[in-house]
Amino acid sequence: MTLKKDDAIESILTDFESFANLVLYQLDILETQISSGDVSMKDKIYNEIVDNEKKLDKMEVKISDKIVKTIVLYKPVASDIRKIIACYRIVISLERVGDLVMNIINFLRKIKNPKIYADLSDVIANMLIFSTNMVKKSLLSFTHDDKEFAIWTIKNDSVVDELNHKLMKKAINKSKVAEENKLLLLSFININEIVSNIERIADHATNIAEAAIYSFEGKDIRHLNKDIE
Secondary structure, eight states: OHHHHHHHHHHHHHHHHHHHHHHHHHHHHHHHHHHHTOOOOOHHHHHHHHHHHHHHHHHHHHHHHHHHHHHHHHOOOHHHHHHHHHHHHHHHHHHHHHHHHHHHHHHHHHOSOHHHHHHHHHHHHHHHHHHHHHHHHHHHHHHHTOHHHHHHHHHTHHHHHHHHHHHHHHHHHHHTTOTTOHHHHHHHHHHHHHHHHHHHHHHHHHHHHHHHHHHHHOOOOTTOGGGOO
């Protein structure tokens, strides 16, 4: 029974690794696109992102089913339960990160003023790079039981908020050039949606870091971020 339980948990973690790597790959594709400063996207790249999103949805269901079956069939010990539950929480956050990537891509394709986007793309790219780094470090925290990476992720969530404020200030200054230009205003709306979704990626990185700490310490620190040490 112990061997079967260990195999079941190992299978969950193997699928989890594949799932996490695909989400990170989606973020890499997005980062390349955002950093280019170009709103246009080749159909091949867009279709790849869409296909990957469909794969992520199927993988999320598969992992969730495995987690439920493992708990019901093998009744894991407390430490294993924490690992599995933390994994489940992280999978939910990663699946939402995948959704956010798709949202950002779709908003990017709706921008009607490529020039104004190009002027702001450097700040947007910095936000995305930082948020992606948060996701990567939070995942490393879980896979390596590294509390320092988790704490770094949680404490740096506010950095992305600051970058958003910087971008909005820059956008407002730009808007004075043509306040009545409908295409310009539509572009600002879509750019705002893009950065809001990037902020949410950082929020989910924080959720992953909190789940990682729960996994290896058994502490639920949600809503207690200010007191973390």
